[in-house]
Amino acid sequence: MAVAPQVLPHTAISTWSGFVYQGKLALYHCLKMMSADYETNRDLKLQLESQDDFAIFRQHQCLSMHQVKAYKDTLFSAYSHGISTQRDNAKQRRIALAYFHVARPIRNIPERFEADYEPVRFYTYPIPPDTNGRIEQSFCPLNEVDNLIKDTLTNLISDVVSLPNWKANLVDKIQNTLESIVNSKVIITHSLIHEATNSHQATIAANEFIEFSELYNVIEAEDYVQFENEAFFLSRLQIDIGTYFQEFCERQDGLSQAACQKLDDYLATITMLNIEEMKAFLRATMPHKKGRFKTLSEFKDQSIDSDAMRLGMFKIFWKLVQAARNEDSAVTFSWLNEGIFYYPTGIYHAAEHQASICHDIMQQAINEDVECLFESGALITSAIDRDSISDVIVGIDSAEDMDTTEHELLRENRIGNYKKVAMVSLNNIPESLKDAELD
Incomplete structure (x- = not known):
């Protein structure tokens, strides 16, 4: 999900292998914000690949920044550079909330993590209560994010009085439409950055927003046939291809950084x-x-x-x-x-x-x-x-x-x-x- 290729001590990284995961986590967080205060948060907007992998804005103020890493590695050292960079960016921009999203439980987190990396926090996700009484965890497995979005959307429809009960029967359709909107913007932004020189990447990404009003329009729509056009199915195909690419990268142990770059070039072309x-x-x-x-x-x-x-x-x-x-x-x-x-x-x-x-x-x-x-x-x-x-x-x-x-x-x-x-x-x-x- 980071824009430029990185070389870390434990893993080669494909910059495209997690773009679907990134988009879904961004949507999940947007739905959480909408659930927290459905009417007040209509004016929020989602920014991609600028302040961080994604960020939430109200007008010109950044409310939170989010970095997403779907690495196979579970050692803290594989993530420390990204966390340090996010911490420094948040402090420089005076952003109070900085969240780090991971797909696996991280081992060897320093005891002084909160003090040394303030304001960065690992994002937490709800889980069914286990025998130890836990109700949340600080990672979201790749194969669980779809259900997480579905549950959040189902609860949102149930809790918001102004939404009719029949929408509960269309959760899958609403979810697919919302994912297509976010995915399309993620792909456009990734592709523009992929083709741009480093000096122009920040400028390109800074202008890529999704207004929350667009998401509200989908949730509150009376007719969902209008969304099932060729553009919708193109986005769903892109999501499928991106998911298969992530599965492929997950199962390979011998991917060099050069191989990652080669495969990234292919995926960038296919998704555009x-x-x-x-x-x-x-x-x-x-x-x-x-x-x-x-x-x-x-x-x-x-x-x-x-x-x-x-x-x-x-x-x-x-x-x-x-x-x-x-x-x-x-x-x-x-x-x-x-x-x-x-x-x-x-x-x-x-x-x-x-x-x-x-x-x-x-x-x-x-x-x-x-x-x-x-x-x-x-x-x-x-x-x-x-x-x-x-x-x-x-x-x-x-x-x-x-x-x-x-x-x-x-x-x-x-x-x-x-x-x-x-x-x-x-x-x-x-x-x-x-x-x-x-x-």
Whole structure:
């Protein structure tokens, strides 16, 4: 979540791996503020990546600043630099409340922590009472933040007299909409900072606010269909992809700082794709997924899952050298080696499933007129090697607006093109495309 790459003694850090977590914790804190005084806090606003990872403002006054760290490390020494920096910033700006959010319980906290790091405090979260009588803890696991938001939102709706009871039945829908608003702003801010020079980062981030009134408008809305547009589903896809990326980084022990930067560059590009670019990206990288995929809501439900991203896409990006970014192509990333283009996919299935995977790719490409990459080259998979994807028997659905002769001719032409498309596993990719750092 810190803007610039950091080198700490215990861990390499991906600056993008926790952006979803950061946004959700920011939303959780906003909901807590709204719950504390629903009417009085309407004029608050959420700032991202300026005073800190996020901050709460009333007009020009910063009420609290928040730093979020989702490191795997549990030793205080891995966080001490960030805590010291937050302490110094808070004192310099005369901000009375500075909170440090972590995803794991921290060990070896100094006895004089409160005195030495004033005004910084570890943020506390509610938990069900345990046998020792505790009702809160100073960390929030990654897999618990969703329920925390849901519970807070449910209680808010129940406690605020002016909110109708029927909203309790739409908590999931309201939560998803609120998360999309915050997530969109987090992504925009991260991306602008990612592309900016250091001298311009502070200026960019200082202007990125979410007015609490926007959050109130969602909670108090009479109709939630209005929010389920393409922009909403794009944000939900970004949240999913970011979550899968965080899961991937969590499970890797060998990520160097250079690898983190490489993966950050990929995620920055993917999360900044617009609606049509995201559709093209998913068609190209998930060619085996079935569905009509005319809208992002269809992509959201059918084209992407955790395994495809963690075991397929992100593993390919990690193991190979940096792919070229294709600005004017429907294929977002590719590698060129000795005249052959190689394209990343989310195909992670074992070799024994190759005939079935080829069948699904061919059927989908013929039925849905997928043209984005089936011209030549090779699809990179986790474990499948095949000279051509076309040597399978594929049926075809009849189209109401196309006669049989025309349809069969089109089918034959496409299959001719698909004969040029191979599948290659990570193990058998050309050596020149493998990241030497991992050898």
